Amino acid sequence: DAKTTQPPSMDCAEGRAANLPCNHSTISGNEYVYWYRQIHSQGPQYIIHGLKNNETNEMASLIITEDRKSSTLILPHATLRDTAVYYCIVRVGGGGSNYKLTFGKGTLLTVNP
Amino acid sequence: NAGVTQTPKFQVLKTGQSMTLQCAQDMNHNSMYWYRQDPGMGLRLIYYSASEGTTDKGEVPNGYNVSRLNKREFSLRLESAAPSQTSVYFCASSRLAGGPWGETQYFGPGTRLLVL
Secondary structure, three states: OOOOEOOOEEEEEOOOOEEEEEEOOOOOOOEEEEEEEEOOOOOOEEEEEEOOOOEEOOOOEEEEOOOOOEEEEEEOOOOHHHOEEEEEEEEEOOOHHHHOOOOOOOEEEEEEO | OOOEEEEOOEEEEOOOOOEEEEEEEOOOOOEEEEEEEOOOOOEEEEEEEOOOOOOEEOOOOOOEEEEEOOOOEEEEEEOOOOHHHOEEEEEEEEOOOOOOOOOOOEEOOOEEEEEO
16 A cells, blocks of 8 residues: 655644645555544544545545645534544555555644634 | 444453453444554554454454454454553444455444553
C-alpha cells in the first residue's frame, strides 16, 4: 500500500471549513484513498473514500487531485465534536495482507470555539 | 443496529492469567478483524477472519488465538497474558474482506486491557 504523509496537527475555528491535506505521491492506479477518524478513546470511524473522482457524503467531501498524488478532506462546517485524529489511508483491495488498514500517525484536528 | 459491540470495556489481568475478548456485529458482515493500539501508535492487525470458518494471522499474532464462532461473533483469547499485551483492542467488521477495491471497516468501541 502507498505511503501517506499528513501534517501532525491543525486547528480550525468552529463553524468554519476544515481542510485536511494528505500526500500520497506513490499511489498506484488501483489504490483507493480512505479517510477515517478517531475521536479520543473511541474506535476509528469511517468517513469517506474515493478512487479519482471527488466524493461527497453527509459527513465530508474528498477532493483528489487529477494526478492522484494528493487529496484533501473537507469538513464544511466544523464543530467541537469533530476534534479527532484524522487518518488518510491508501490501499488496494484483493486478498492476503491487503485486508489490513495501515493507520499512520494521522492529523490531530482541534476545533476551537 | 448496534453495529460492532465489544465486551468487556475494561479489564485488569495479572501476568499469566487468561481471558477472552468478545466481539459481535449485527450488520451481516462476512469479515471481522482484531487490532491493537498502543499509545502514540497506529492500529496493528492481530488476526482477521475473511469469512465464517476461516481465520488468518495479521501483523502481530504471537500470544493470541481467535475463534470465529459464527458469522456474528469473533473472539480473541490471551492464553497467558504478558505486560507487553497491555493495550486497547479494537474489533472491526466489513462486508467483504478486501474486495476488488477494498472494503470499509467498521470498528467497535474498544477494550482497554491492563496486564500487571
